[in-house]
Amino acid sequence: MTPRSRAPNRFSRTPLVARKELVEKLARGIFFVMAAAMVVPLVAIVGYLVFLAWPSLSWELIVAVPRRGMTEGGLWPAFVGTLYLVGISLLVSAPIGVMAAIYLNEYATDNWFNRVVNLAVINLAGVPSIVHALFGLGAFVYAAGFGYSILSASLTLGIMTLPVIIASTREALAAVPMSFREACWNVGATRWQTIQAVVLPHSISGILTGVILQVSRAAGETAPIMFTGAVFFKAVSRGELFPYGLHEQCMALSMHLYTLATQVPNVKESLPYATAVVLLGVVLLVNATAIALRVWLRGRKQW
Amino acid sequence: MPSPRPERLRVAVLGEQLLEAVIRLSGVSAIVFVAAILFFLFREAAPVLFASGFELGEFLFGTEWYPTSVSNVRYGTLALTAGSLAVTALAMVIAVPFGLGAAIYVSEFCGPRLRETLKIVIELLAAIPSVVWGFFGLTVMSKLIVRFTGAPVGVNVLNGGIILALMSVPVIVSIAEDALKAVPDSYREAGAALGATRWQLVYRVLLPAAKNGLLAAVLLGVGRAVGETMAVLMATGHAVHVPHSLLDSVRTLTANIAAELGEAPAGSDHYRVLFLTGLLLFCITFVVNLTADLAIRGIRRK
Numbered sequence: 001m002t003p004r005s006r007a008p009n010r011f012s013r014t015p016l017v018a019r020k021e022l023v024e025k026l027a028r029g030i031f032f033v034m035a036a037a038m039v040v041p042l043v044a045i046v047g048y049l050v051f052l053a054w055p056s057l058s059w060e061l062i063v064a065v066p067r068r069g070m071t072e073g074g075l076w077p078a079f080v081g082t083l084y085l086v087g088i089s090l091l092v093s094a095p096i097g098v099m100a101a102i103y104l105n106e107y108a109t110d111n112w113f114n115r116v117v118n119l120a121v122i123n124l125a126g127v128p129s130i131v132h133a134l135f136g137l138g139a140f141v142y143a144a145g146f147g148y149s150i151l152s153a154s155l156t157l158g159i160m161t162l163p164v165i166i167a168s169t170r171e172a173l174a175a176v177p178m179s180f181r182e183a184c185w186n187v188g189a190t191r192w193q194t195i196q197a198v199v200l201p202h203s204i205s206g207i208l209t210g211v212i213l214q215v216s217r218a219a220g221e222t223a224p225i226m227f228t229g230a231v232f233f234k235a236v237s238r239g240e241l242f243p244y245g246l247h248e249q250c251m252a253l254s255m256h257l258y259t260l261a262t263q264v265p266n267v268k269e270s271l272p273y274a275t276a277v278v279l280l281g282v283v284l285l286v287n288a289t290a291i292a293l294r295v296w297l298r299g300r301k302q303w
Numbered sequence: 304m305p306s307p308r309p310e311r312l313r314v315a316v317l318g319e320q321l322l323e324a325v326i327r328l329s330g331v332s333a334i335v336f337v338a339a340i341l342f343f344l345f346r347e348a349a350p351v352l353f354a355s356g357f358e359l360g361e362f363l364f365g366t367e368w369y370p371t372s373v374s375n376v377r378y379g380t381l382a383l384t385a386g387s388l389a390v391t392a393l394a395m396v397i398a399v400p401f402g403l404g405a406a407i408y409v410s411e412f413c414g415p416r417l418r419e420t421l422k423i424v425i426e427l428l429a430a431i432p433s434v435v436w437g438f439f440g441l442t443v444m445s446k447l448i449v450r451f452t453g454a455p456v457g458v459n460v461l462n463g464g465i466i467l468a469l470m471s472v473p474v475i476v477s478i479a480e481d482a483l484k485a486v487p488d489s490y491r492e493a494g495a496a497l498g499a500t501r502w503q504l505v506y507r508v509l510l511p512a513a514k515n516g517l518l519a520a521v522l523l524g525v526g527r528a529v530g531e532t533m534a535v536l537m538a539t540g541h542a543v544h545v546p547h548s549l550l551d552s553v554r555t556l557t558a559n560i561a562a563e564l565g566e567a568p569a570g571s572d573h574y575r576v577l578f579l580t581g582l583l584l585f586c587i588t589f590v591v592n593l594t595a596d597l598a599i600r601g602i603r604r605k
Contacts, residue, residue, distance in 0.1 A: 020500055027502035028412055034404030035413070035421055038476070041469050042428050045439055096329045103330025107323075119596060120333040126523075126592035127340060127585060128530025129433070130557045133564070134581040138343035142569065159336050166333070192319045220432025223532040223557075227564050254434045254533075261438050262537065276438050280431065287430040291423055 046284075049277050056274035065238050072268050075278060077236035080243055081250035082282070085154050085225060086218045088246075092158030094211050097165030101207075104166070105173040106195055125163035129223040132160045136228040149247045153229030160224050161214045168213060172206025173199060205297045212290040216283045222254040230255040232263065253279045344582045351575035362579065368543045370563065370573045378576045380583070385545040386460075386553030390535060391528040393464030393549065394471060398528075399521055401468075402475030406520070407505055409476065410483040422477075429473035433533040440466040440538030454550040456540060461549040463539035467531055471524040478523055482516020482599075483509055515598045522595035526588050532557040556584055 013021075050057075064074025104121075108114040136156030146152045176199050184194040200207075222230075230252045236243040244250045257279055260272040351357055357378075365379020409421050444465060445457025452461070486509055494504040510517070540552025541562065554562070560577050567574040 020503070024500040024502045027505070028408075031404050031408035031412055034401050035408040037401055038405055038421065038428060038472065039424050042424055042431075045431070045435075048443060049435075049439070096332055099326045099329035100332055103326050107326065108330065117331060117334055119593070120337045122596050123337050123589060123592055124333050126526050126530070126588045127337075128532060128557055128588055130532040130560045131340065131344070131530070131581045131585050131588075134347070134560065134578055135340045135343050137564070138347045138578070139339060143343065143346075162333070162336070190319065192323055216430055220430070220434070222432070222434040223561055226561065254432055257434050257438055258533065258537070261441055272438065272442075276435050280435050283430055283432055284427055287427060291426065 046280065049273055049280065053270055053273035053277040056268070056270040057277065061274055062278065063238060065236060066233070072271070074238075075253065075256065075275060076238060076240075077234055077243065078251040078253045078256035078275075079278070080236070080241070081150075081230070081234075081252045082219055082254070084150055084244055084250055085157055085229075085252055086215055088150065088154035089157035089161060089218045090211070090215060092155060093162045093165055093214060096158075097162050097210075097214070098169050098207060100162070101166045101169035101173060102195060105170050106191065106199065121163055121166055124159075125167070127160075129160065129221060132156055132224045133227050135159075136224055141228055147247065148231075148249050149229050150244055150250050151229070151246050153225040153250075153252075156224045156228050157218045157221060160221065161217050164214045164217050165210045168210025169203075169207045172203040172210065175206060176202045205293060209290045209294050209297075212286055212293070216286040216290070219286065220254055220279065220283050222252075222258055225252055226255060226258075232259050253282070341582075341585065344578055344585060348575050348578040348582050351572050352579060354572075362576070363583075366545060368559075370567070370576065376572070378572075380556065380559075380580060382543050382545050383554055383556045383559050383580070386539070386543075387529060387555040387557070389460050389546045389553060390463040390467055390539060390555055391525060393460060394467035394528045395521070395525060397465065397468035398472045398475055398524055402472045402520070402524065403479055403517060405472070406476045406479035406483060407509075410480045411501055411505055411509065422480075425473045425476050428469070429477075431470075433470065433531055434537075436466050436470055437534040437537030440534060444538065448550075452550060456552060458538055458540040459550050459552045460539065460546050463535045463553070463555075464549075466534050466538050467528045470531060470534060471527045474527050475520045475524040478520035479513075479517050482513040482520060485516060486512045519595040519598040522591050522598065526591040526595070529591065530557060530584065530588050532561050536561045556580055560584075 061074045062079055063076050065076050067073035100121075104114070104117065108117065133156065136152055136159075140146045140152035140155050141148055144152075146155075180198050180202065181194050184198045189197065229249050231249040232251075232255075234244075234249060234251050236251075253275065257272065257275045260267050260275055352359075362378055362380060363384075364381050365377060366381045367377035367379045368382060369375060369377045405421075405425075409418055409425075413421070440462050441458060444462050448454060448457040448459070448462055454461075490508050490512060491504060494508045499507065535555045536558040539555060539558065541554055541558075542552040543554050543559070544551070546553045560580055563573070564577055567577055
């Protein structure tokens with residue numbers, strides 16, 4: 001018996017195979033670089049903004065109010081304003097969004113009407129944010145008579161973020177196996193009883209993920225609130241928890257960043273960066289919560 | 304004889320019917336909202352659309368945009384449309400190869416752990432608010448552009464294009480990855496059984512099989528780029544003219560509305576023309592999204 005290494009190898013690499021493998025390596029390398037190119041900007045942007053914002057970053061930044069024509073001081077009015085806008089928009093879009101998703105996933109049959117509903121959802125997601133702003137201005141500020149107010153801005157945000165909730169809730173509902181529903185129907189439960197007793201308990205975490213994503217999306221939006229209720233400046237005292245009425249205008253973090261970056265001269269160097277970091281921090285933190293919830297959920301799933 | 308089904312309380316039955324009615328109503332709310340958006344845009348734009356001196360041809364194809372001029376008011380949006388097109392086209396030139404490449408890597412080449420990590424990164428990238436992107440373009444990117452290209456101003460087509468590319472890449476990656484995942488594994492197994500490498504599999508089997516979904520991914524990326532407002536408002540400069548080079552400042556349709564709506568008195572012609580621009584944008588994104596949806600539906604049907 002000859003040692004394996006000495007044997008004439010009938011399966012040696014032909015030039016064709018060698019080329020094939022080279023191309024394979026090359027392709028893998030190129031695609032890897034393209035995928036890695038997603039990581040670089042995220043790290044670079046967050047890192048660089050934090051670096052430039054460092055001198056201003058402190059707890060004081062969040063609870064203090066702007067001073068000297070917004071060139072110094074903190075972000076409190078904008079921070080609370082964003083909480084208001086997000087909270088109220090959530091009150092609008094969460095119930096409607098979840099129920100719309102229940103309709104689309106549990107009740108709708110595949111006919112032309114429901115295809116139109118689907119198309120409308122997709123379209124609502126694709127409408128540019130500035131067009132939502134025009135709609136909010138025409139519908140809520142003028143036609144409904146709410147004026148430039150938190151109410152108008154929140155309603156606009158709520159409608160804009162509706163597709164986020166619908167899409168993720170649908171996904172959560174669709175992940176509940178059909179056999180669960182069939183078992184429930186077989187013991188005589190009605191459609192709604194089935195949804196209430198079987199479908200919702202098994203998808204509630206997924207629905208929650210969608211709601212969290214809505215919060216992140218709503219907190220970051222600027223264009224829709226710019227012309228419906230957000231203002232450059234509003235006097236609020238430090239740390240005040242309920243500074244705004246529903247029919248008043250408010251400040252918002254995203255709007256504040258735009259204002260500091262483009263409208264106010266002689267701002268303290270690191271302040272706009274710090275504002276960007278706070279906004280980015282809020283949004284990414286909320287998103288990370290949603291991701292963590294989803295990962296935890298996947299680990300717990302038993303079917 | 305089977306025992307009769309136990310009766311439920313009338314209140315319970317009524318309550319359930321009521322609740323189902325509310326659910327159905329919410330279900331159709333999306334249609335109501337889209338219709339409402341269209342209605343209110345049209346309502347505000349209509350007076351100027353049907354005014355005697357207004358020509359739709361000039362609105363669409365005129366290059367002169369002087370909304371606040373005293374003697375010579377002109378509402379031609381061609382320069383704005385050209386601005387939108389230029390920035391979007393540049394963004395797609397960058398984002399499409401990178402987006403599709405990353406999607407192929409995530410779906411075909413990498414292991415499950417790396418895949419999860421990359422997907423989280425992509426999700427976080429998608430979550431960055433557009434005003435932060437715009438701020439980044441305005442402060443950081445513009446300085447880089449001035450240093451490396453010698454352009455007089457750093458806020459221009461190049462800046463906006465890069466920012467928009469970064470913003471639309473996550474959309475492209477996630478939709479394209481879904482499209483690749485939708486190709487049945489039996490295709491991959493058949494290819495592997497013939498001795499194909501991963502790349503050959505991707506190039507000869509997966510790309511042709513998933514081409515509709517990939518088209519949809521690109522279109523949704525285009526939709527995102529065209530509709531983006533704050534980032535381009537801050538990163539592209541404010542010059543209303545047809546761009547001739549990458550280093551020209553431009554203004555897009557979206558940025559124009561955001562920049563001028565605050566100054567246009569409600570009910571004025573200028574205000575109504577801005578709503579008409581919004582209507583134009585709505586139509587553009589509607590067509591893009593509809594095409595993308597048809598493309599996706601195409602693969603499902605197969």
